Amino acid sequence: MITKQQVLEFLKDYDPENITIATVCSHSSLQIFDGARKEGFRTLGICADKPPKFYDAFPRAKPDEYLIVESYTDIMNRAEELRKKNIIIIPHSSFIYYLGKENFSGMAVPTFGNRAAIEWESDRDKESKWFLGAGIHMPGKIDDPHDIKGPVMVEYEGAKGGKGFFVARSYKEFNELVDRTRKYAVQEFINGTRYDLHYFYSPIRNEGYTLSKGSLELLSMDRRVESNADEIFRLGSPGELIEAGICPTYVLTGNVPLVARESLLSRIFSLGEQVVEESLALFGGITGAFCIEAVITDSLEIKVFELSSRIVSGTNFYISGSPYSDLMQKDLSTGRRIAIEIKEAARTNQLDKILS
């Protein structure tokens, strides 16, 4: 675990006028490099084996330089080399997944955002505490299946990456379908429409624990494209599929752009504010881009499922702006917004507020 103090020490040797933005070549890296270049930064792409050939097809995003590693954990041994290049890392979820959470926490390179957030978002109990503190109710967990009163989503333990789920509309159905030899968790099924909400919180525009004007932004939103759940109805209904031994899965393959009703924006902003304010109280705050995965019901309630305290891939559609960010500044992606924050922090000597 790298401490804030150590990161501040590293920064003493940095030339704030020659920062290079780096990330692993995956997930949202095209956007991150494109945004960094638009703000005048040099860019460095970290990749295993060799640079992805497809970067040649995207000249505006292709990084200025590559760091080739044997395996991603090798990044840990290259920290000094990276610091010598005045590198600031922009982490995304593939970055953290490839490196491992432990390694990520210990990586001795200044990193955009608050690395403490990862602990709070990936531990179910901590996340619950955070959300409850923020006044946000997640879908109810049902400990005893006898308490099932309506539709539920059941997830088997150890299931990975969107697989190992089933849906039941009643206790009776649950009882018929469940494989009792496996461990499972039961959660209320929320009927509605899915929205991933892409926020940006700027610590350098904020003072104190209550958000100042304009320090929370909504940059865009998307709907996850989930394979096979999104198109499985073409094959059969949940009931019909069970007979054929086919289960829905929720593996992300891409993202569809959309907007929400304008009358929901007040609550969408409140939601983000509560999440940020509680995070400031709990662990120093989430910093920069974050995403709330929500379902909007037919009572126009916004039910929160998950939080990701960094740039998400759903922002990739909006490389040249979105219906929301266009109302702040033209050609503003989340990647570029991150670069603007770093530039502004470097200029005003506040890098300590946005790096960890």
Next chain:
Amino acid sequence: MITKQQVLEFLKDYDPENITIATVCSHSSLQIFDGARKEGFRTLGICADKPPKFYDAFPRAKPDEYLIVESYTDIMNRAEELRKKNIIIIPHSSFIYYLGKENFSGMAVPTFGNRAAIEWESDRDKESKWFLGAGIHMPGKIDDPHDIKGPVMVEYEGAKGGKGFFVARSYKEFNELVDRTRKYAVQEFINGTRYDLHYFYSPIRNEGYTLSKGSLELLSMDRRVESNADEIFRLGSPGELIEAGICPTYVLTGNVPLVARESLLSRIFSLGEQVVEESLALFGGITGAFCIEAVITDSLEIKVFELSSRIVSGTNFYISGSPYSDLMQKDLSTGRRIAIEIKEAARTNQLDKILS
């Protein structure tokens, strides 16, 4: 009811070079204010209680000024104050809903569009007359359920905002499902894909009852995101859900952008033309933005469900242009198109043609 004559009287005191665009802060107001500002207008946001905090996050759309009202009906008492500011109101459906139709008709402030249209679109019989006159066939109504020959959509009376519907595939099914203690209306179910078509009709570019070249525009299109109907298949088929006592609902939560086959454009334009031409004959014409809610079947027929004679929220995605408006002018939203129409009318002394 304010007469055209009264509006023309009001306009005599207006300074056409200092018009301010106003609307209620909801629905499509970000787009309306952004568009107005791009055309050089001052903007005023009307809101109950206090200005929505989230406007601070969208500096390009934030109105220059607010009018705070205790309740929206209070707008009726502020007419003189609004007129003194050279206000032109851009109404949207939340505006009319908050104010009430009666009040809206009587509001003593010059308003973009033809206020007579609201009567024709919201009364089923008048709408039918309008559409029949325009040669447009809406989904058939079935007065006697014994006449049900194929799939139908049943709506209970008094159902509000997208709730109170069910689908039946046959008379037998209808018979099993219907609650005969309630009043209901039965309508043919149209199987296909939904498109909301965003038109703009310019009276100042047109002469007479037959549309001149270029006086009808297609600015964009969207698909409504409806909660819970859009994703309800993840929980069960209509049949499976009925057993669980769950009904589909059609509450708008947002909008997905899309384009239609180019070969459909001729018919999409004809549809719009017929609607405008018939409206000119019936009540002086719909003016400015309007939307046709349609389903396109697998025979490539365009079935019309509803008409909205003003800006719709589905245009919100296209704040910086759409695949269609980009072929007219860059960066052209429906909100901006409205502002352009007002600007042009003011410049050429034709405000009487577009206000009511």
Next chain:
Amino acid sequence: MITKQQVLEFLKDYDPENITIATVCSHSSLQIFDGARKEGFRTLGICADKPPKFYDAFPRAKPDEYLIVESYTDIMNRAEELRKKNIIIIPHSSFIYYLGKENFSGMAVPTFGNRAAIEWESDRDKESKWFLGAGIHMPGKIDDPHDIKGPVMVEYEGAKGGKGFFVARSYKEFNELVDRTRKYAVQEFINGTRYDLHYFYSPIRNEGYTLSKGSLELLSMDRRVESNADEIFRLGSPGELIEAGICPTYVLTGNVPLVARESLLSRIFSLGEQVVEESLALFGGITGAFCIEAVITDSLEIKVFELSSRIVSGTNFYISGSPYSDLMQKDLSTGRRIAIEIKEAARTNQLDKILS
């Protein structure tokens, strides 16, 4: 059949500085004309009867000139007239459908792309050979229904334009549903999410059979909107609909924009490369825009269904650029990319490489 030699002869009389871009006014013509004009070309729209009125609403796309034909096959008799105007034809699928494949092959006007490709994509056996050579596995065909082990898609012979299909989840179900008086083909049903991938291959940027850096581009992607399959779940599940005698259909009515996970891009590019490289070996190569219709499964496999060796209508959303093309050049549609290729080929005397 027009030979390359004949086309080269035609080109000798062309003024490379006064080329006019022409196509039939349908499908993706707005985009083609808009793109051509942005690159400084004159444009000519071919239409039967009279020019589509709706072009007046899209001044940036409206062609400079029309060629009115009695019926589209009449284009065959106008070849000399077209050549005298230094016309290069941009074919799209409506163009080929209206004219007929035979006529299209024999049309005595220089045409963008390799006309030989049409034979290879429209003949199932040739397409299979092409794809197998490229290492791409299409959904398995099942010759003997007794071999049905999982879900299948059944297509009746002679079915047209997205109609005449049904889905079965097992041999038993197939057996119950199939109409044995009709001929049919059975194919594995691939469960996943649909993506149409829009590529561009530039022969003038490439050397030899192995693709050089940057000679293959990914310009955008979309999801087809299919009527009635996309929204049929609102009416019933496949099982429930069969009882009501309703079949799913797959008629294209429009397109929704989307992006894919960035981690899939490497494989998306490999796929495109293999298809191009094999086409170079088999028939001189597909040239310019092409599209791979794919399904991405929950194992993140990309299953290929069909290939279209020209501009597809799914590119129409991206008239002013896409999340992918924005990383090459601003405001780059597929239509404009085609115009750029022609301009560059004309400038460097390489029109022979991109026309047929």
